[in-house]
Amino acid sequence: MEIVMIQHLDKDELNFIDNYLRNSGFDYLDVRLELIDHVASAIEKSMEEHDLEFYDAFKSYMVVNKKGLERNYELFKKRLQKTSFLVLGKEIITPKFLIFFCVAVTVIYMWNKFSTDPFPYAQSVWIAIISAGLVYFFGTLPKKRYRISSLEMLAWPLVASSYAMNLYFNLWVDDSYFLLKWPLVANILTAFLITAIAAFLRLFFLKRKQTNTLLAKT
Missing domain, CATH: 1.20.120 (Four Helix Bundle (Hemerythrin (Met), subunit A))
Structure with missing residues (x-):
């Protein structure tokens, strides 16, 4: 699996996303890597388009997308397991x-x-x-x-x-x-x-x- 390296979020922000996902029940690293890339890209876009700070953009994103992330987590997990x-x-x-x-x-x-x-x-x-x-x-x-x-x-x-x-x-x-x-x-x-x-x-x-x-x- 190839992960796109996010260009603008710093390591503390990426670790914040990772820790949030892990504490929310997204247990598996290989699946979280795909989600981190997806979430970080969306937050970065929101920060640029709406002139938001990271934490404000993150909270806004999660309010709307957390359920979708949970569905994607299960889909990504099954896909990765099938190709293992x-x-x-x-x-x-x-x-x-x-x-x-x-x-x-x-x-x-x-x-x-x-x-x-x-x-x-x-x-x-x-x-x-x-x-x-x-x-x-x-x-x-x-x-x-x-x-x-x-x-x-x-x-x-x-x-x-x-x-x-x-x-x-x-x-x-x-x-x-x-x-x-x-x-x-x-x-x-x-x-x-x-x-x-x-x-x-x-x-x-x-x-x-x-x-x-x-x-x-x-």
């Missing part, structure tokens, strides 16, 4: 994550080739999931300011896919029939899930950075 898998997929096929995937496949292969113990497939995926969950939880602070609806939409399918893979192929045990017969498939699936989790975190930090850049401008 596409966004994650595009991130996974970037050069950096294709290299990451190849490295993960190689590491697992070399582990099984030279180690006396088989690679801990299920354990490694769950460690990645738990680590990503902790990073996301603490990364949304303070006051869960950085919650992202499209990423939270992705979280449960990633967890469910990991659980289904481990349950179906019985990767928790060393003598799994699947591991004995098709070790390369297990290798690729595990590397892919770990790569997807890493891409998930990359998207989170990119969105945080985008927000801080927008709200820190002067």
Whole structure:
């Protein structure tokens, strides 16, 4: 999603809009970014056309448009959630994550080739999931300011896919029939899930950075 950088409102005014939206129940950062741009542009226009101060223009705008913002919030949230898998997929096929995937496949292969113990497939995926969950939880602070609806939409399918893979192929045990017969498939699936989790975190930090850049401008 591309955000137009507002040219005239200062960082305190942009933060005021962000805090107002968040305190009014607009919880998700990715949706708020679109609304901040929309609200700021409208307020800026009103300030110029009617010679108003920021707070007067803001109050006038909210009196008329708050209900519309609530509707737009839900529409934007659904749209972003629907495109979340596409966004994650595009991130996974970037050069950096294709290299990451190849490295993960190689590491697992070399582990099984030279180690006396088989690679801990299920354990490694769950460690990645738990680590990503902790990073996301603490990364949304303070006051869960950085919650992202499209990423939270992705979280449960990633967890469910990991659980289904481990349950179906019985990767928790060393003598799994699947591991004995098709070790390369297990290798690729595990590397892919770990790569997807890493891409998930990359998207989170990119969105945080985008927000801080927008709200820190002067």
